[in-house]
Amino acid sequence: MRITCSPGFPGSMIGSIDLQPSKYYNAPSSNSQITDHVDPELVTIPYVEDLEFGSHFDAMKIMNGTYKDEMHVSYDVEFTIDVDKKGYITQFEHTFQLERYLDLVRTQSYKVIKTNWRGQIFHVMTYSYLEEVINTKDVLFRCNNAEDVFVVAELMPHRVGGIVVQPNNLYLHFRALISARDDLYPLDYMCEPDFDLSLD
Incomplete structure (x- = not known):
């Protein structure tokens, strides 16, 4: 899975996650600087089986509309999150601190769980x-009425530099994707670590 990180606004980075392999997808980047900052043995996306893990989602609210329907209704986003014609998410972008990105890789928090x-x-x-993924305050959005792919999200007031600047506008923080569509989100792609870090 391709997860990029590069300089964005002052003091923060911009990252993108390609949830589906594109027809132009190549092998993982050989120019990434990730192993300059993280032990190469930790640069992986683990695959684990935990059939009880899904029970965490039972405590979360499922929003009325689909992910696309609820945009600009129950939440806003920093950047556009790309979806295909059927509403399945293909890519999303967000800002974060460099150390968070490195620590998510270092702690192998990017992972795939069969449940x-x-x-x-x-x-x-x-x-x-993990504690952000299974937070009972998170909400679930279905991608469409097939209810075979869901977004796990936390809705939070917009902050700049840790200070709430838009208390009445909730912004979506993407925590996880729940998918029964291995054809759209193939496991060999999802488990292939392609952490493309560029600090130049």
Whole structure:
């Protein structure tokens, strides 16, 4: 899975996560600077099986509309999050501190978890620390009415430099993707670590 990080606004980085392989996808970048900052043995996306993990999502609220329907209604985003014609998410971008990105890689917080939820097998792709992924204050958005892919998100007031600047506007923080569509989110791609860090 391609997860990039490069200089953005002063004091923060811009990252993007390609949730689906594009037809132009190449092998992981050989120019990444990630191993200059993280032990190469830790640069991986673990695959684990935990059939009970899905029970964490039972405590979360499922929003009324789809992810796309709820945009600018129940939440806003820093950048546009790309979806395909059927509403499945293909890519998202966000800002964060460099140390958070490095620590998420270092702690192997980016991972794929096979689990059981709602009576079927799903794969959960995590993009945050575990405690953020399973926070009961998180909410779930279905990508469409098929209810075979969901977004796990935390909705928080917009902050700049740690200070709330828009208390009445909730911004979506993408925590995980829950997917029963291995054809759209293939496991060999999701588990391939492509952490493309550029500090130049």
